[in-house]
Structure formats: structure tokens, C-alpha cells
Amino acid sequence: MATAKSRKAAPGRLAQKTANPEPRVYVSAPPPVAPSFYHDLVWNLRNGVLAVTESGQIAVMNDVAYRIFGLTPRESDIGRPYSAVLKDLPDVMRIVAGAFELSHLPNRAELRVKRTNKVIGYTLSQVRDTRGRITGATLFIKDLTRVEQLEERERLRDRLAALGEMAAAIAHEVKNPLAGIEVMAGLLKRQLLDNQDAQSILKDIIKEAKMANAIVVEVLDFVRPIRLQVEDSRLDEVVRDAMAMAESHRNRGQVEVSMSFPDDLPGIQGDPHQLRQIFTNLLTNAFEAMNGAGQVSISAAQLPAEEEVAVGSDVKAVPMIQVEVSDSGPGVPPEVIDKMFSPFFTTKPQGSGLGLAIVRKIVDAHDGRIDVSAGPQGGARFRIILPVTGNHELFR
Numbered sequence: 384m385a386t387a388k389s390r391k392a393a394p395g396r397l398a399q400k401t402a403n404p405e406p407r408v409y410v411s412a413p414p415p416v417a418p419s420f421y422h423d424l425v426w427n428l429r430n431g432v433l434a435v436t437e438s439g440q441i442a443v444m445n446d447v448a449y450r451i452f453g454l455t456p457r458e459s460d461i462g463r464p465y466s467a468v469l470k471d472l473p474d475v476m477r478i479v480a481g482a483f484e485l486s487h488l489p490n491r492a493e494l495r496v497k498r499t500n501k502v503i504g505y506t507l508s509q510v511r512d513t514r515g516r517i518t519g520a521t522l523f524i525k526d527l528t529r530v531e532q533l534e535e536r537e538r539l540r541d542r543l544a545a546l547g548e549m550a551a552a553i554a555h556e557v558k559n560p561l562a563g564i565e566v567m568a569g570l571l572k573r574q575l576l577d578n579q580d581a582q583s584i585l586k587d588i589i590k591e592a593k594m595a596n597a598i599v600v601e602v603l604d605f606v607r608p609i610r611l612q613v614e615d616s617r618l619d620e621v622v623r624d625a626m627a628m629a630e631s632h633r634n635r636g637q638v639e640v641s642m643s644f645p646d647d648l649p650g651i652q653g654d655p656h657q658l659r660q661i662f663t664n665l666l667t668n669a670f671e672a673m674n675g676a677g678q679v680s681i682s683a684a685q686l687p688a689e690e691e692v693a694v695g696s697d698v699k700a701v702p703m704i705q706v707e708v709s710d711s712g713p714g715v716p717p718e719v720i721d722k723m724f725s726p727f728f729t730t731k732p733q734g735s736g737l738g739l740a741i742v743r744k745i746v747d748a749h750d751g752r753i754d755v756s757a758g759p760q761g762g763a764r765f766r767i768i769l770p771v772t773g774n775h776e777l778f779r
């Protein structure tokens with residue numbers, strides 16, 4: 384029971400004794416900010432926030448939440464039933480409804496939002512008034528899509544490390560006997576100059592040995608850990624060099640290659656030799672896919688700075704450059720798309736299946752991304768996104 388004396392003390396006033404003055408304590412000080420501050424605070428949080436009232440109306444929904452859900456922010460959503468605003472997001476709606484039904488609310492749970500295909504981490508809390516009555520619910524969300532991509536990359540790296548050790552050991556063992564076969568076949572060829580049958584068989588043996596050797600070299604290339612020799616690199620020069628390299632690997636026949644790079648494209652911090660390998664492999668594949676006729680176009684554009692996850696919780700926004708290589712070949716069948724970047728996956732009788740695995744490895748080493756889709760000319764379109772400055776530079 385409260386005494387008459389304590390009831391007299393107005394809330395928000397100084398608790399003060401006259402006889403023995405103690406340090407002044409504000410029981411509830413007026414906030415040093417305008418009421419709009421709370422709106423701005425929630426709106427600008429880097430996590431998504433969605434709050435609903437007990438009667439199911441939206442009380443708060445911030446910019447990040449709209450973005451994660453793939454919705455357009457509308458002021459009129461405030462006060463509308465959440466079941467109407469989130470009607471295309473049944474998975475999210477179910478979670479919010481749980482706030483009023485569940486006894487244990489999920490903390491740091493994860494969900495893939497079907498509508499936007501984003502992976503979100505979320506925490507659900509109840510809003511209670513001072514008497515403990517539930518008056519609403521809040522959903523805190525964070526977009527984990529990028530984190531997931533990084534984890535996936537990490538897993539792939541581990542897998543490749545194990546596979547790589549084995550492949551390197553085998554490639555090493557095979558390299559010497561192969562060189563032996565080639566040399567000895569050459570000797571024999573010179574000794575049997577007047578035997579036409581033997582000449583033609585030995586020519587084939589030498590050709591096959593050379594081809595096997597090329598695969599071994601590619602395997603070793605693939606498994607060797609990448610050490611980037613980073614310098615200022617101009618992608619237009621890199622791509623031009625790659626064209627010459629690809630043509631020396633593979634006769635391009637009637638294939639036309641066009642290149643469109645903006646004049647003001649910034650250079651990037653990267654290893655020009657490794658970067659050249661990316662485009663050499665992509666162009667070689669394009670020439671092979673088109674079998675002598677068609678078009679390949681290579682274009683580049685600068686993308687606005689995006690958030691790059693760096694070491695620890697440090698985040699740095701870096702401009703990105705996107706390069707597209709598209710061809711007018713047959714395109715990539717859906718069942719191939721998932722596997723084409725895996726080492727040793729090939730649909731070609733003489734393929735090594737390492738071209739794209741090497742491409743991916745180099746793109747990764749530059750903190751970039753690569754994907755493939757159907758191109759404007761019906762063939763394959765490879766899109767490579769590279770940061771102007773990678774983490775390898777930022778954390779030197």
C-alpha cells in the first residue's frame with residue numbers, strides 16, 4: 384500500500400530531502416530530443432523493424448523492412464491491418480501472428496522470404512505496457528542474404544582445398560611420365576622416317592600426350608593457391624589481351640567480337656594476369672559454344688557503391704564494376720547451370736571442366752561475384768561484378 388506521503392511526490396520531480404540533501408536524481412527526465420526523433424531513429428535503423436498493435440494494425444514499419452519484403456513504402460500503411468499489407472508474404476505474416484500465440488518467441492531465427500528470395504534473421508518480441516499487458520508485437524529483421532553467400536563461398540573453398548590437394552598430387556605424378564611419352568614418341572618418329580603408318584600413329588600419340596599435358600597444366604593452375612599481385616588494372620586492356628589469348632587457344636572462325644566500355648570506367652585494384660584469365664576462359668567457352676559463327680559482346684558499367692562485408696563487423700561501401708560477356712550460342716541448359724562452375728564438370732568430349740572453376744576462383748579472390756543467365760542474343764550471358772577495391776586492399 385502506498386502511503387499518503389509517497390503519493391504526494393509528483394512523478395518526474397526531484398526526489399529531494401530537505402534536511403540532508405543527497406545528490407539530485409531525476410526519476411523521469413524529459414527526453415532531450417523532439418518526438419520526431421523516435422520516428423527518425425526507427426526509420427534509419429540498419430535493421431528492419433515491423434511493429435503491430437494488439438488489434439493487428441501496423442504501428443511501425445521502417446525503410447529496411449520494406450526493402451527486405453520487396454514492398455514500396457507507403458505512409459498510409461500505418462494503421463492498416465498487417466494481414467492486408469503483408470498479404471503476399473504469408474511466411475512473415477505467420478511469424479507476426481505467433482507473437483500473440485506463442486509462449487516462447489523465436490530469437491535470432493532464420494527464414495527465407497519466398498517473395499524476395501532473401502534470407503532473413505529475425506527476433507520477435509511482444510510489446511507490454513507497464514501493467515504487463517500485451518499491447519503489440521515487434522519483429523526485428525536483418526537481411527542475411529549476403530552473409531549466406533559468403534558462407535557458401537567459404538564452404539566451397541573448403542571443399543576445393545581437399546579436392547585440390549588430391550588433384551595436385553595426381554597431376555604431379557602424371558606430368559613426368561607424360562613428358563616421357565612425348566619425348567620418346569618423338570625419338571621413335573625420327574627413327575622410323577620411312578614408315579608412313581608408324582609416322583601417323585606416332586603423330587597421334589604425340590598429339591594426345593600434348594592434350595593430356597594441357598589438362599594437367601590446367602589442373603595445377605586450378606589447385607595452386609592464388610596469390611594476387613595487385614596493381615592498378617584497366618579492365619579494357621585486360622579484356623583486349625584476353626581476346627588475343629582466347630583466339631590463340633581456339634580458332635574463332637566467323638565469330639564477331641564487339642566490346643563496349645565507357646571511357647570513364649575507373650581502373651580496379653586487381654591482378655591483371657589473373658583477371659585476363661577470367662575473360663580468356665569465358666571467351667574460349669563462347670567460341671566453343673558457337674562453333675565458328677555468331678557474336679560475342681563484352682560490355683562494362685560502373686555500379687553504385689554497395690555495402691561490402693569486410694573483416695569483423697567493419698563495413699565499407701565500394702563502387703563496383705560489372706562486366707558482361709554474352710554470346711549468341713545455344714545458351715546453357717538449366718540442368719547444366721548449377722554444375723558448370725564445379726571443377727571437372729564438362730559437357731565437351733575433350734573438355735577439362737576447369738575453365739569456369741578457375742574463373743570463379745579468380746573472381747572470388749578479387750571479392751567479386753559471377754553469375755550466368757540467358758543473354759539478350761539467346762545465348763549465355765556471364766555477369767562479373769568486381770569491387771574497384773577489394774577487401775584484400777582495404778586490410779593491407
Ligand SMILES: Nc1ncnc2c1ncn2[C@@H]1O[C@H](COP(=O)(O)OP(=O)(O)O)[C@@H](O)[C@H]1O
Nearest residue numbers: 668672714723729730734735736737738739763
Ligand atoms: N558460353 C557458353 N555457352 C554454353 N555453355 C557453356 C558456355 N560456357 C560454359 N558452358 C558450359 O559449361 C561447361 C563447363 O565449362 P568449363 O568449366 O569452361 O569447362 P570446359 O570448357 O572444359 O567444358 C561446358 O562444358 C559447357 O557445357
Ligand SMILES: [Mg+2]
Nearest residue numbers: 667668738739
Ligand atoms: Mg572451358
